[in-house]
Amino acid sequence: xxxxxxxxxxxxxxxxxxxxxxxxxxxxxxxxxxxxxxxxxxxxxxxxxxxxxxxxxxxxxxxxxxxxxxxxxxxxxxxxxxxxxxxxxxxxxxxxxxxxxx
Amino acid sequence: xxxxxxxxxxxxxxxxxxxxxxxxxxxxxxxxxxxxxxxxxxxxxxxxxxxxxxxxxxxxxxxxxxxxxxxxxxxxxxxxxxxxxxxxxxxxxxxxxxxxxxxxxxxxxxxxxxxxxxxxxxxxxxxxxxxxxxxxxxxxxxxxxxxxxxxxxxxxxxxxxxxxxx
Numbered sequence: 001x002x003x004x005x006x007x008x009x010x011x012x013x014x015x016x017x018x019x020x021x022x023x024x025x026x027x028x029x030x031x032x033x034x035x036x037x038x039x040x041x042x043x044x045x046x047x048x049x050x051x052x053x054x055x056x057x058x059x060x061x062x063x064x065x066x067x068x069x070x071x072x073x074x075x076x077x078x079x080x081x082x083x084x085x086x087x088x089x090x091x092x093x094x095x096x097x098x099x100x101x102x
Numbered sequence: 103x104x105x106x107x108x109x110x111x112x113x114x115x116x117x118x119x120x121x122x123x124x125x126x127x128x129x130x131x132x133x134x135x136x137x138x139x140x141x142x143x144x145x146x147x148x149x150x151x152x153x154x155x156x157x158x159x160x161x162x163x164x165x166x167x168x169x170x171x172x173x174x175x176x177x178x179x180x181x182x183x184x185x186x187x188x189x190x191x192x193x194x195x196x197x198x199x200x201x202x203x204x205x206x207x208x209x210x211x212x213x214x215x216x217x218x219x220x221x222x223x224x225x226x227x228x229x230x231x232x233x234x235x236x237x238x239x240x241x242x243x244x245x246x247x248x249x250x251x252x253x254x255x256x257x258x259x260x261x262x263x264x265x266x267x268x
Contacts, residue, residue, distance in 0.1 A: 016209070017124060044150075053220075055224050062247075064158055095192060
C-alpha cells in the first residue's frame with residue numbers, strides 16, 4: 001500500500017505550483033489554469049484522507065464532488081469575464097487591466 | 103518498501119500530475135499550457151483510481167478534462183493577441199517563487215514529520231457508489247447541498263451568458 005504522505009506530498013507540490021502560477025503569470029487565462037491546479041490539489045487531499053481514515057463514511061467524497069461543482073461554475077464565470085474584458089480592452093494581460101488601480 | 107506494480111503506477115501518475123503542473127506554470131505558449139493542464143488532470147484521475155474512488159475519477163475525466171479544459175482552450179483561442187516576444191511571467195516572479203517554495207517547504211515538513219506510518223483504516227465497501235447516490239438525494243444526506251449546488255450552477259450559467267454576450 002502506498003503510504004498516505006506520498007499522496008499528500010503530491011497534492012502539496014501541485015498546490016505550490018498553482019500558487020506560483022497565480023502570482024507570477026501575466027495572462028489571465030493562465031492564472032485561471034493555476035487556480036484549477038490548486039483546486040485539484042485540494043481534491044486529492046480530501047480523497048486521500050477519505051480513503052485512509054474514513055473509507056466507510058461518505059463525507060470525503062461528497063465534499064470532493066461539491067468542490068468539483070463549484071470549481072466548474074467558477075471556471076465558467078471567470079472565463080466569460082475574461083472574454084468580456086478582451087472585447088472591451090483588447091488585452092488579457094493582467095498588468096494592463098489597470099483601470100481601477102490607484 | 104517493496105517496488106510493486108502499484109508503486110510504479112503511482113509514480114507514473116504522480117509524474118504526470120507534477121510534470122503537467124510544472125508545464126502549466128512555465129510555458130510561454132498558452133495552448134501548450136492547456137495541454138499540460140489536461141495531462142496533470144489525467145494524472146490526478148489516475149491517482150483517484152489508485153485511491154479506489156472510481157466515481158470521482160470518472161467525474162474528473164468527464165468534467166475537468168472534457169469540459170473545463172476544453173472551455174479554457176476555446177477561451178485561449180478567442181483571446182489571442184499577436185504573441186510576439188511577450189514574457190510569460192511578470193516582474194514579481196522571484197518573490198512568487200519564494201512564496202511557493204515556502205508553502206511547499208512548510209507542507210512537506212509537516213507531512214514528513216507527522217503523517218508517517220498511516221495505514222488504511224479499513225476497506226472501501228463495495229456498494230459505496232450506490233450509497234453515495236442515495237445520500238445525495240436523501241434528507242439525512244446531502245440533499246440541501248445538492249440543491250444549492252444546482253442553484254449555483256444555474257446562476258453561473260445565466261451569469262456567464264449575460265457577461266459574455268455582445
